[in-house]
Amino acid sequence: MKKVYTILAMGCGLLxxxxxxxxxxxxxxxxxxxxxxxxxxDAPLRLSDGQQNVYFTTPNNESYTVTRYGYYVxxxxxxxxxxxxxxxxxxDCLVFQGFEDxxxxxxxxxxxxxxxxxxxxxxxxxxxxxxxxQAGVLDPLHGMFWDWNTGYIMAKLxxxxxxxxxxxxxxxxxxxxxxxxxxxxxxxxxxxxxPLEIKKDRVPLIQLRSDVNKWFAGEQPISFEQIYSIMxxxxxxxxxxxxxxxxxxxxxxxx
Amino acid sequence: MKLLLRxxxxxxxxxxxxxxxTLHIASCGKDDVKKxxxxxxxxxxxxxxxxxxxxxxxxxxxxxxxxxLFYDVQLSLTNTVSCGSCHQPFAAFxxxxxxxxxGVYDRLGKRNSPPLFNLNWHSSFFWDGRSNHLEVQPLSPxxxxxxxxxxxxxxxxxLQSDQRYPPLFTAAFGDALIDSQRMLKALAVFMGMMVxxxxxxxxxxxxxxxxxxxxxxxxxxxxxxxxxxxxEPLFSDFSFxxxxxxxxxxxxxxxxxxxxxxAPFQAENMYKFKVPSLxxxxxxxPYMHDGRFQTLEQVLDHYSQIDANAVNLDPQLxxxxxxxxxxxxDLLAFLNTLNDEEFVRDRRFVx
Numbered sequence: 001m002k003k004v005y006t007i008l009a010m011g012c013g014l015l016x017x018x019x020x021x022x023x024x025x026x027x028x029x030x031x032x033x034x035x036x037x038x039x040x041x042d043a044p045l046r047l048s049d050g051q052q053n054v055y056f057t058t059p060n061n062e063s064y065t066v067t068r069y070g071y072y073v074x075x076x077x078x079x080x081x082x083x084x085x086x087x088x089x090x091x092d093c094l095v096f097q098g099f100e101d102x103x104x105x106x107x108x109x110x111x112x113x114x115x116x117x118x119x120x121x122x123x124x125x126x127x128x129x130x131x132x133x134q135a136g137v138l139d140p141l142h143g144m145f146w147d148w149n150t151g152y153i154m155a156k157l158x159x160x161x162x163x164x165x166x167x168x169x170x171x172x173x174x175x176x177x178x179x180x181x182x183x184x185x186x187x188x189x190x191x192x193x194x195p196l197e198i199k200k201d202r203v204p205l206i207q208l209r210s211d212v213n214k215w216f217a218g219e220q221p222i223s224f225e226q227i228y229s230i231m232x233x234x235x236x237x238x239x240x241x242x243x244x245x246x247x248x249x250x251x252x253x254x255x
Numbered sequence: 256m257k258l259l260l261r262x263x264x265x266x267x268x269x270x271x272x273x274x275x276x277t278l279h280i281a282s283c284g285k286d287d288v289k290k291x292x293x294x295x296x297x298x299x300x301x302x303x304x305x306x307x308x309x310x311x312x313x314x315x316x317x318x319x320x321x322x323x324l325f326y327d328v329q330l331s332l333t334n335t336v337s338c339g340s341c342h343q344p345f346a347a348f349x350x351x352x353x354x355x356x357x358g359v360y361d362r363l364g365k366r367n368s369p370p371l372f373n374l375n376w377h378s379s380f381f382w383d384g385r386s387n388h389l390e391v392q393p394l395s396p397x398x399x400x401x402x403x404x405x406x407x408x409x410x411x412x413x414l415q416s417d418q419r420y421p422p423l424f425t426a427a428f429g430d431a432l433i434d435s436q437r438m439l440k441a442l443a444v445f446m447g448m449m450v451x452x453x454x455x456x457x458x459x460x461x462x463x464x465x466x467x468x469x470x471x472x473x474x475x476x477x478x479x480x481x482x483x484x485x486x487e488p489l490f491s492d493f494s495f496x497x498x499x500x501x502x503x504x505x506x507x508x509x510x511x512x513x514x515x516x517x518a519p520f521q522a523e524n525m526y527k528f529k530v531p532s533l534x535x536x537x538x539x540x541p542y543m544h545d546g547r548f549q550t551l552e553q554v555l556d557h558y559s560q561i562d563a564n565a566v567n568l569d570p571q572l573x574x575x576x577x578x579x580x581x582x583x584x585d586l587l588a589f590l591n592t593l594n595d596e597e598f599v600r601d602r603r604f605v606x
Contacts (some may be wrong), residue, residue: 132311132390133439140394141407141435147394149517150387182519232518 028112030198032078033205034105036095037251038069040212045069047098048159059213060221064161064171069097069212070144071155072124072137073248078110078196079117079189086110087119094137094144095210106203115196118206122245123154123185126178149233151176154184155244157215166228173215175241177233184241194253207251214247215240293318295375298452299461301488304375306389308447311440316426318603321445323423324438326606329413331403333359338396338442341368344605347535347598348372348449354546355506358402363506365401367546369531370539372451372598378493382528382544385517390443401506407435414438449604451534455592460488466592473589476582481533483571490533490593497526499565499572500543500557511545526566537594551590555583 038045040056048054048065055063072094077087088107096102128134129151144153157173164171175184196204216222222243230236293315295308311317324330326339341356341364342348348371350356355364366382380386386395396402397410414420414433421431428437458464466474477485486492495514502510514524528544542548548557558576561568578586 130387131309132306132388132443133436135434135436139435140391141411145391145394147386147391147398149385150391177519234519 028200029109030112030200031106031108031203032110032196032198033203034076034093034107034208035205036073036093036103036208036210038095038097038210038212040066045097045212053160056213058161058216058221058224059218060216060223062161062163062224064159064164064224066097066157066159066212068156068158070102070142071095071122071210071247072144072152073120073122073208074124074137075119075121075187076107077119078115078198079119080111080113080115081195085119090136092137094142110198112198112200115192115198117189117191118250119187119189120248121185121187122248123175124152124178125185126183128152129178146176149176151178151233154241155247157212161224161228164224164228165226166224170228171224172229172231173240174231175237175244177237182233182235182238184237184244186241186245188245188248190248190250192250192253194255196253197255202255205254207254209249209251210247211249212247215244217246218243293448295448296450298450298457298488301452302376305378306375306443306447308375308444311390311443313444313448314427316423317428317441317444318448320420320423320427321441321443322604322606323419324414324442325445327414329417330397330405330410331359332405332409334413335359336403338393339606341396341402342371344601345538345599346370347451347538347595348604349539351538352540354541356402358399359404362401362404364399365505365507365511366544367541370535371446372449372535372595373489373532374449375447376489376493379529383514383517384495384529389447390439393439393442411435411438445604449598451595451598453597454534454595456589457488457595459592467588469585469588470592471589472582473585473587473592476578476586477533477589480576480578480586484530484569485533491530493529495524495527495529496569497528497565497567498558499561499563499568500526500545500547501562501565502526503545503547505545513544523567533590534593535595535598536590538599551587555586 043056045066046054047069048067053065055065057063072092074092075087076091076093077085079085088109091107093105094102124138128138133140138152140147144156145151146153153174153176155175157171159171160169161171162169166172177184192206196206198204222240227236230240293313295313297304326337328334328337330337336358341350341353343351345351350368354367356368357363369382374389377389380389380392381395386392394407397405397407411433420433424433424437425431427441455464455466459466484492484494484496505511512525514527515521517524536542536551540549542551542554548554555576555578558572559578561572561575563573
């Protein structure tokens, strides 16, 4: 569809512009800010560096530290009170714990209205895993791209646990895989605790929260003694993704 | 994008109707643009390529940038290894006389450096097919510890501080921004333009030349015994198969299980490798994924004495390929018609 737009824009740019303007007059647009905070349960996540370590406890009562935490939230769409979804191709986030500039995003040109849900993809849609070189948050430069088995690392969690059977008690989870039956790409729809009002000249805020412990929770919580490293596509990654898909929640909306 | 489309829908409909004449005029003008050597052309009667440079329109400026990058040793940790080090133009971009290639600090790789041509028809890259797109393929050799052993941020920093590059990126992409996407797209243009379609076989197929009598007989041998995997006109179906080569230890001291190294692990992928093209064999010795055979005679010897119990042996090879001496020399004569001298001498690809 992008192509259609490009061709038309080239062929009759002036007319499109005119039409676009007319549309803009009929509808007003506003912006929204998104912030991310990472937690373990209710405690703020803090990274350990081997010198200063901050220990957390899994749902399985195992102690662990986190040295790296990053994840994609892409294809973000807002759903209004009429059930209509609005999103743009560039509404993508890549959050890294410890890098504050990755916590905040602003998305513009959203039609005025009242929005009740946010919908997004945890990970990167399959199409971008098979379409060659990407830019922005999808730039392989961010270290979230496998070159030995093409595709994005949708989320990455590394650290240590005394219970881990891994080398040096390491825990390491790189969740990847965009194709059935081992896809870890999860689409989620989250209800906003209070409706979001998009209005011209105002920038309301959605506070999102990622809980690391959700990766390990479930009817049968993960034990680092058995599962301490998942670094490739397969059944284990898919199993972990079934837990990880609950990591994101909406903490609050500030209109 | 969804929003944009929604907004534009009325405009598109309106625009389509109102602009029909404009578009028509515009397209008439375009027909007059003379063919230039930097257009990507699909040879007559070839299948459509897997990658037709979608989102990466070919231009001379991108090609020139891609060429500069392809031969730039700064892509490696030690500034000593370029793509061209292991992919030499005169070897149809394979590494002549190297069973495996040596990267930084003379570290040895595990597999034979494959030739580069007709890449846009490949559905995957590397002997194990681990890469799914020509544009992202270079990330693997750039970061592999036995090849260039460099990181993407380091490579970009080097390019950004090299005064040759801002003008090349500007010419190719409109401004001097140097990022991984542009670097990779330019490399894809340079490599994708390596189309080899001027072997004697191609000229024969186009009705421009005749095959010798022996070549014609060899073509019949090929059709009967080889075309099941090495499919015309690319001379590969790009599938993964085991041809019964006995596993050997690699330089890493482990067996190479081929396609099975690509996750998710599947036992039926053990010892399977991508079917290589039969084009340009004269320039690309040694042969096989580990370069174990120096001559085509040795390759044909292997096919005549295949171990029927080899793991995952391709069903077409259970009886091996038994050729009479006559058939063998006929086949070699036909394979000789697949060598594209014009391609290996094409100055556009030589630095």
